[in-house]
Amino acid sequence: MPKNSGIGASTKRREDLRFLKGQGHYTDDINTYGQATAVFVRSNVANGKINGIDISVAENMPGVLAIFTGADFVDVGGNPAGWLINSRDGTPMKEPKRPVLAHGKVRHVGDAYAAVVAETEKQARDAAEEIIADIEELPALVDMAAALKADHFVHDEIGTNQCFDWGWIEDNRAATDAAIKAAPHVTTLELVNNRLAPNALEPRCSTASYDQGTDAYTLHTTSQNPHLTRLLISAFVMGIPENKLTVIAPDVGGGFGSKIYHYGEEALVLAAAKKVGRPVKWTADRSEAFLTDAHGRDHVTKIELACEKDGSFIAFRTETLANVGAYLSNFSTVTPTFLHGTLMAGNYTVPHVYVNVKTVFTNTAPVDAYRGAGRPEATYSIERVIDMAARELGIDPVEMRRKNFVKPDQYPFASAAGLEYDSGNYDALMDKMETLADRGGFDARRRESEAKGLLRGFGVNAYIEACGIAPSNLIGVLGSRVGLYDAATVRVNATGNLSVMVGAHSHGQGHETVFPQIVGEMLGIDPLSIDIVHGDTSKIPFGMGTYGSRSLAVCGSAVVRATEKIIVKAKKIAAHMLEAAVDDLDFVDGQFTVKGTDSSVSFGEVALKAYIPHNFPIEDIEPGLEETAFYDPANFTYPSGAYACEVEVDTETGKVRIDRFTAVDDFGNVMNPMIVTGQVHGGLGQGIGQALLEKAQYDSDGQLLSASYMDYTMPRADDLPFYTVDHSCATPCTHNPLGVKGCGEAGAIGSPPTVVNAVIDALQSGGKNVIHIDMPLTPVRVWEAMNNA
Amino acid sequence: MYAFEIERPATIADAVAALQDEDAQALGGGQTLIPTLKARLAMPATLVSLTGIGEMKGVCLSDEGALCIGGATTHGTVAQEAAALYPALAALAGHIGDPAVRNRGTIGGSLANNDPSACYPAAALGSGATIITNARTIAADDYFQGMFATALDAGEVITEVRLPIPQAANYQKFVQPASRFALVGVYVAKYADGVRVAVTGASESGVFRWTEAEAALSADFSAAALGDLGVSAEGMIGDLHGTPAYRAHLVKVMTGRAVTAAG
CATH class of the missing domain: 3.30.43.10 (Uridine Diphospho-n-acetylenolpyruvylglucosamine Reductase, domain 2)
Incomplete structure (x- = not known):
């Protein structure tokens, strides 16, 4: 059967038509009768004591309906961290309250301490300018190492700027130390994993309404997971019962992690809607996005690789300071720990791994998961230090990696960092990469570049990540306060078309195309007769949202399980219609057929029978055809890959140009190759952005210097090469029904070290003794490194 | 707003x-x-x-052979209509911002604002242009007075810019990666009576002429003629994207490249 619409077909993304034609429905597109506007008043100092807030002028200005300050929220809860991490000594992490509005102190530039609700945005802004806050500026804590030594604190009540001091695996610490001490060769690298601003195309936006008649709230918001937002607002922050709160995330213009989290603005508009009795909307401007969307990365790391003289790995030991910013965002404690430390064995059979992470409060925006979330940090550290060790030992960087790879016959493989990899073939990925990247032709290309006065470098990388987040039983032991299953309801309508309610929210991923491909394949019907419904807590069964490359592996598995239940029931109905035994039926291409006969009914006829149950065995079968499944994965999934990058460096200016980039990934089975390729392209763009262009830079006063596109460099098309992308070296996941691993984050994880390795290779080829440059490798940094070498 | x-x-x-x-x-x-x-x-x-004023729009040649550009003429129009008359200037205009910027932004607006990293000030100063306002004419050498500062009086409007057309010219822009303004931009123009070199993006005093390079290049119009010349890092801009030393270094690199490209 030609694969033109089901599993494995590169079906065009049906949702793109509305996005490209401006027919999407984003939160800011929703305007309701009587709607008022909220504007936030934000701190312009990084650290300050609030001595008083005078709203007397503002509250009497035209159009003002209400003004809120932190004092209005002292009796409601704080926005919690989703994971409890214990320090090495067993003490729990420090969890200072994260209030809806700052009260008593402001802790980062952009920290909101008041909000104005007015008839119009202009009136709200005018009034906001007349709110007079007496804020006594205090010295800003910006540098992590300095914050750990400081005698004043971001949160006075905890008496320290350290959130926790985590060891993984603490029981392996002594053996790792001993192995490194005894090792014939140790390579040490100190590096910074640069802080990034997420920069979703659509800034955050929330609109709330309150129905006095039913005492029920509705919140439209830019969220990657509306159910989690509802849970946090209900159980922790506002105490609104879940059955009285509907959270709807309609079309969302990108998240990359930043819209996983619940933010105080969502709570504020809910409170405001009730107080003023009108719908209340807030839309962030781009400056607010830079200052308040949770940032990503921001690690300062020392990594050591101990190895034999022949390049066999003995141990990785890592010490990291991870910035959590001024408040704990929802996943800020798991991102630098379990999403980072457990990956520190990489693709390798290294026997000893130990990771120490200290998380630090600073007077900066909260830091949380950003595309890749912990795994890019792990991969960058490992793959940079391997490259450095290979250079020191005179071993080819590809061969050094191959020498230490987990081999195909070793699965399931228990890594020294505590994970069990279920499948993979890293040598096959490397083979494919070397072929597609034409590694053999590199020397000739290098000579061509040199003839033009440019240095050319070849960088490689092998990565593994843990996706399909996450097995609830395991993460519960590790401190998670939530489960990370997902859910789907498959509703077959009477006329044979389907609505599939899924917990995974789609904000660019293409779920509206891919999930119908899967259901259509299973039921033998046209995917175009299937629509998915997502993002509305009143319509979908439950969901833990979209992040951690989990939509297909977890929610897709729930879709499969629910569809399997549909088939079981439909088969019973068909058996009744055909007056045959269930076991005597085949179900092929949407037809139920009595084996060995031409007696059959179609899926559509069965659906109609389910809803018009005349002559129906209602004692045995309920009418209707709708099934729900919750799916909790048995393990993480483990995508892996081998990447290659070729750069040219202009030694006069330090400018790096990427000439070629090859990404060979193992995502397990691929449902829609075109969408997977697009996901890799996007991830590579963000990873290359991190490597060459992007940095959220604070000054020593805690002012964000790169707070607009005049200074924060987003990747543009001409910064990026044409990619060579391959995902043919697939080893299916062994524990989910589709055999899928997830592809959303891979490009952002695998590309930064690949780019940096290539630049170092180029500079070394030109006789420059440069062993490391911290990202982003901007022209000035490369030039300075060359001139200081 | x-x-x-x-x-x-x-x-x-x-x-x-x-x-x-x-x-x-x-x-x-x-x-x-x-x-x-x-x-x-x-x-x-x-x-x-000012964009609805017909008499302030368009590109033409004066009787003396100078390129005349109305103050309200967009970068996009200059890129197109000056291409045959003054290719180096047209190329500069065609690489300001992006198409949306070029279809709105005007030469008069750019020169009146005198952003220290803008491209047009380098072209005007490097071409020895005359800035014509509703009240007077101002030589480019007198017009630029530091970052965002010009000789314009309050309420004075740039109606036209006149640029003598050189024998050879080129503009080399090393872009600031985020804004794509000039981190350092060098405009080199060779006239019968000498070479002019104007630098934008680099100095805390805004656009300036690199007179030592002008003298060397007037004697020998080749990158090699720059020899050991260099500009001091003193007074150069230092920010996220480049130190003063880096900018000073780039001034020389970009000057050499502009000379080579001008031919």
């Missing part, structure tokens, strides 16, 4: 009259002013749009 009135005069005279009000602000293409207003960083009572 605060509320404001807008006027759209059709003649220079009407525009000048409208700008007599001290709370009035001239609006060219708005590529700097509109973002400033949106951020509530300025509060003019009235904006006087």
Whole structure:
């Protein structure tokens, strides 16, 4: 059967038509009768004591309906961290309250301490300018190492700027130390994993309404997971019962992690809607996005690789300071720990791994998961230090990696960092990469570049990540306060078309195309007769949202399980219609057929029978055809890959140009190759952005210097090469029904070290003794490194 | 954005009259002013749009052979209409911002704003241009007076820019990666009576002429003629994207490349 619409077909993304034609429905597109506007008043100092807030002028200005300050929220809860991490000594992490509005102190530039609700945005802004806050500026804590030594604190009540001091695996610490001490060769690298601003195309936006008649709230918001937002607002922050709160995330213009989290603005508009009795909307401007969307990365790391003289790995030991910013965002404690430390064995059979992470409060925006979330940090550290060790030992960087790879016959493989990899073939990925990247032709290309006065470098990388987040039983032991299953309801309508309610929210991923491909394949019907419904807590069964490359592996598995239940029931109905035994039926291409006969009914006829149950065995079968499944994965999934990058460096200016980039990934089975390729392209763009262009830079006063596109460099098309992308070296996941691993984050994880390795290779080829440059490798940094070498 | 009135005069005279009000602000293409207003960083009572004034638009040659560009002419129009007459200038105009910027932004707006990283100031100074206003003519050497500072009086409008056409010229822009303004931009123009070298993006004093390089290149128009010359890092801009030393280094690199490209 030609694969033109089901599993494995590169079906065009049906949702793109509305996005490209401006027919999407984003939160800011929703305007309701009587709607008022909220504007936030934000701190312009990084650290300050609030001595008083005078709203007397503002509250009497035209159009003002209400003004809120932190004092209005002292009796409601704080926005919690989703994971409890214990320090090495067993003490729990420090969890200072994260209030809806700052009260008593402001802790980062952009920290909101008041909000104005007015008839119009202009009136709200005018009034906001007349709110007079007496804020006594205090010295800003910006540098992590300095914050750990400081005698004043971001949160006075905890008496320290350290959130926790985590060891993984603490029981392996002594053996790792001993192995490194005894090792014939140790390579040490100190590096910074640069802080990034997420920069979703659509800034955050929330609109709330309150129905006095039913005492029920509705919140439209830019969220990657509306159910989690509802849970946090209900159980922790506002105490609104879940059955009285509907959270709807309609079309969302990108998240990359930043819209996983619940933010105080969502709570504020809910409170405001009730107080003023009108719908209340807030839309962030781009400056607010830079200052308040949770940032990503921001690690300062020392990594050591101990190895034999022949390049066999003995141990990785890592010490990291991870910035959590001024408040704990929802996943800020798991991102630098379990999403980072457990990956520190990489693709390798290294026997000893130990990771120490200290998380630090600073007077900066909260830091949380950003595309890749912990795994890019792990991969960058490992793959940079391997490259450095290979250079020191005179071993080819590809061969050094191959020498230490987990081999195909070793699965399931228990890594020294505590994970069990279920499948993979890293040598096959490397083979494919070397072929597609034409590694053999590199020397000739290098000579061509040199003839033009440019240095050319070849960088490689092998990565593994843990996706399909996450097995609830395991993460519960590790401190998670939530489960990370997902859910789907498959509703077959009477006329044979389907609505599939899924917990995974789609904000660019293409779920509206891919999930119908899967259901259509299973039921033998046209995917175009299937629509998915997502993002509305009143319509979908439950969901833990979209992040951690989990939509297909977890929610897709729930879709499969629910569809399997549909088939079981439909088969019973068909058996009744055909007056045959269930076991005597085949179900092929949407037809139920009595084996060995031409007696059959179609899926559509069965659906109609389910809803018009005349002559129906209602004692045995309920009418209707709708099934729900919750799916909790048995393990993480483990995508892996081998990447290659070729750069040219202009030694006069330090400018790096990427000439070629090859990404060979193992995502397990691929449902829609075109969408997977697009996901890799996007991830590579963000990873290359991190490597060459992007940095959220604070000054020593805690002012964000790169707070607009005049200074924060987003990747543009001409910064990026044409990619060579391959995902043919697939080893299916062994524990989910589709055999899928997830592809959303891979490009952002695998590309930064690949780019940096290539630049170092180029500079070394030109006789420059440069062993490391911290990202982003901007022209000035490369030039300075060359001139200081 | 605060509320404001807008006027759209059709003649220079009407525009000048409208700008007599001290709370009035001239609006060219708005590529700097509109973002400033949106951020509530300025509060003019009235904006006087200059883009509806027909006599301030277009590109032509003067009787003396200079390129004349109306003050309200967009970068996109200059890129197109100056291509045959003054290719180096057209190339510069064609690489300002992106198409949206080039279809709105104007040469008069750019020169009046005199952003220290803008491209047009380098072209005007490097070409020895004459800035013509509603009231007078100003030589480029007298016009630029530091970052965002010019010889313009309040309410004075740039109606036209006249650029003598050189024998050879080239503009080399090393872009600031985020804004794509010039981190360092060097405009080199060779005239019968000598070479002019104008540098933008680099100095805390705004666009400037590198006179030592001009002298060397006037004697020998080749990159090699720059020899050991260099500009001092003293007074260069230092920011996220480049140190003063890096900018000083780039001035020489970009000058050499401009000379080579000019041929």
